[in-house]
Amino acid sequence: MITMKDIIREGDPILREVASEVDLPPSEENKETLEEMLQYLKNSQDEQICDRYNLRPGVGLAAPQIGLSKRMLAVHFTDFNEKLYSYGLFNPRIVSHSVEKAYLTSGEGCLSVDREVPGYVPRYARVTIKATDLEGNEVKLRLRDFAAIVFQHEIDHLNGVMFYDHIDPDNPFKEPENAKPLD
Numbered sequence: 001m002i003t004m005k006d007i008i009r010e011g012d013p014i015l016r017e018v019a020s021e022v023d024l025p026p027s028e029e030n031k032e033t034l035e036e037m038l039q040y041l042k043n044s045q046d047e048q049i050c051d052r053y054n055l056r057p058g059v060g061l062a063a064p065q066i067g068l069s070k071r072m073l074a075v076h077f078t079d080f081n082e083k084l085y086s087y088g089l090f091n092p093r094i095v096s097h098s099v100e101k102a103y104l105t106s107g108e109g110c111l112s113v114d115r116e117v118p119g120y121v122p123r124y125a126r127v128t129i130k131a132t133d134l135e136g137n138e139v140k141l142r143l144r145d146f147a148a149i150v151f152q153h154e155i156d157h158l159n160g161v162m163f164y165d166h167i168d169p170d171n172p173f174k175e176p177e178n179a180k181p182l183d
């Protein structure tokens with residue numbers, strides 16, 4: 001079971017590496033790891049389990065955050081329209097995106113960052129992702145708003161990018177150009 005002791009914190013160089021593609025079809029080992037990452041997210045959103053194991057709640061987790069420089073990520077959340085997103089993905093990539101940007105007006109948090117880093121994180125408002133899922137199927141996901149934000153945050157981890165790299169250091173709460181606020 002993944003707990004907070006398994007989560008790599010900022011400062012560890014692995015979080016700044018470009019992670020390697022995984023071989024397909026995914027090995028049993030990589031499938032088990034990705035299942036564990038998904039289970040972490042579910043556990044972290046269950047009050048009893050979260051309290052018992054002192055987990056930080058999250059809706060996304062990328063393999064570099066547990067010390068594996070592999071292009072694997074898990075997400076588990078329901079969006080504003082009550083649509084459930086629960087995926088373990090191998091080799092996810094953004095194949096197209098909107099010009100329009102979006103940002104969480106509350107800023108972003110990260111399981112690998114044990115501090116608040118205030119500021120708007122401008123991201124694409126809509127993205128199309130292609131990847132291979134836990135069953136080994138090629139999936140194509142058209143995402144918008146919160147779902148688009150989460151997937152971009154996690155794909156950033158596969159490219160060594162942290163959310164605060166996107167925050168304007170001169171004015172963290174400046175309205176990003178051509179961007180819609182997400183409350």
Ligand SMILES: CNC(=O)c1cccc(C)c1Nc1nc(N2CCN(c3ccccc3Cl)CC2)nc(N2CSC[C@H]2C(=O)NC)n1
Pocket residue numbers: 044045057058059060077104106107108109110111116117118149150153154
């Ligand atoms: C600094 N201000 C803030 O963090 C912030 C502050 C307010 C609102 C938002 C919306 C903020 N922003 C933000 N809130 C989240 N959560 C909201 C609470 N939730 C959760 C909490 C408890 C139980 C179940 C759940 Cl579901 C867990 C997820 N998650 C992310 N991110 C950035 S994209 C990846 C994702 C992630 O999983 N991070 C660990 N950002």
Ligand code: NI
Pocket residue numbers: 109110111112153157
């Ligand atoms: Ni993160």
